[in-house]
Amino acid sequence: MRVLVTGGAGFMGSHAVDRLLDQGHEVTAADSLIGGFVENVNPAAEFVECDLADREAAADLVASAAPEVIFHFAADATEGRSQFTPLSSMDNNMVGYLNTLVPAIDRRLSKMVLVSSMSVYGAQQPPFRETMPRLPEDVYAAMKASMEAATEHLSAVHGFDYSIFRPHNVYGERQNLADPYRNVVAIFINSLLRGRAIHIYGDGEQRRAYSYIGDTNPVMVDGGLSDRSNGRIFNVGSSEDVSINQLADVVRDVFFDGGPWPAGLEPKYMPGRPLEVKKAFCAHDAAEQVLGFRNTTTLRKGVEAMVRWAREVGPREPAYLPNSLEIGGEHAPATWREQLI
Known part of the structure; x- marks a missing residue:
């Protein structure tokens, strides 16, 4: 089967490329390389560097790849930062997605597998279930909610199949250690590799369930290809919710072999971020019952x-984008403005 994976040089997308190739599919991996890396891409895949926000480039990509199925991982998934970069969030999420989907529909796409986000639930009471409404609390979540709705509407009119996955707080090998704006597990680990203290927003009692890529990747790929997922939305991720403080303790325990924080590396607490949701984690009954999803990796094992x-790839200097905030830079977290991470 001919499969196009957008965001194919990124963290989750590159793992999907590997699994699809292992299953014998003909895979094209497309990526702008803003947050992805060519070295992540399996050499057995056809790689195309492409900015999906460019309508003509996206159409050319779809024409050359001629996909039967698209796995759409491409995203500007900087949830907190989207409050200060709404235009680029729109371009790199909603616009890029439609620039890919529309020409694919015109070429008789069989199925779209949209990788969305738990953020569409907003501040509702967890655990979040797929039956809950979309109530986004930030610009990124609003883009993802719009992408989901557009997929449903266009499928109803044009007749292609789709499935939507909402992974949450995924971490693991190939995550971008240089990104200072998102992915707290990677930020914590990279800070410690660089001999820097970690920073925690607010009181650290925000609760999340951190999901290991080795658990989420198989169900999104295999489930996405299965007819059982057609027309469905699935939460995918860990059910082990912990506070940020507890996560920091796990990282410390693994990094320092069970010892205490070394002097000078104790966590530093910073003011909370605007509109940050305090508790966000999901129920996964649907994925378990329909797709056979199982979490097998504890937080401790995944962090290990x-x-x-x-440690093998080494620390990365944080890749700040100091001139990229489009509005309200004075309201941005000090860790960004002062490059503290």
């Missing part, structure tokens, strides 16, 4: 695997 990999 990621720390081993991060």
Whole structure:
């Protein structure tokens, strides 16, 4: 089967490329390389560097790849930062997605597998279930909610199949250690590799369930290809919700072999971020019952695997984008403005 994976040089997308190739599919991996890396791409895949926000480039990509199925991982997934970069969030999420989907529909796309986000639930009471409404609390979540709705509407009119996955707080090997705006597990690990203290927003009692890539990747790929997922939305991720403080303790325990924080590396607490949701984690009954999804990796085991990999690749200097905030830079977290991470 001919499969196009957008965001194919990124963290989740590159793992999907590997699994699809292992299953014998003909895979094209497309990526702008803003947050992805060519070295993540399996050499057995056809790689195309492409900015999906460019309508003509996206149409050319779809024409050359001629996909029967598209896995759409491409995203500007900087949830907190989207409050200060709404225009680029729109371009790199909603616009890029429609620039890919529309020409694919015109070429008789069989199925779209949209990788969305738990953020569409907003501040509702967790655990979030797929039956809950979309109530986004930030610009990124609003883009993802719009992408989901557009997929449903266009499918109803034009007749292609789709499935939507809402992974949450995924971490693991190949995550971008240089990104200072998102992915707290990677930020914590990279800070410690660089001999820097970690920073925690607010009181650290925000609760999340961190999901290991080795658990989420198989169900999104296999489930996405299965007819059982057609027309459905699935939460995908860990059910082990912990506070940011507890996550920091796990990272410390793994990184320092069970010892205390070394002097000078104790966590530093910063003011909370605007509109940050305090509790966000999901129920996964639908994925378990329909697709056979199972979480097999504890947070401790997943962090151990990621720390081993991060030590192999080495620390990364944070890739700040100091001139990229479009509005309200004075309201941005000090860790961004002062490049503290």
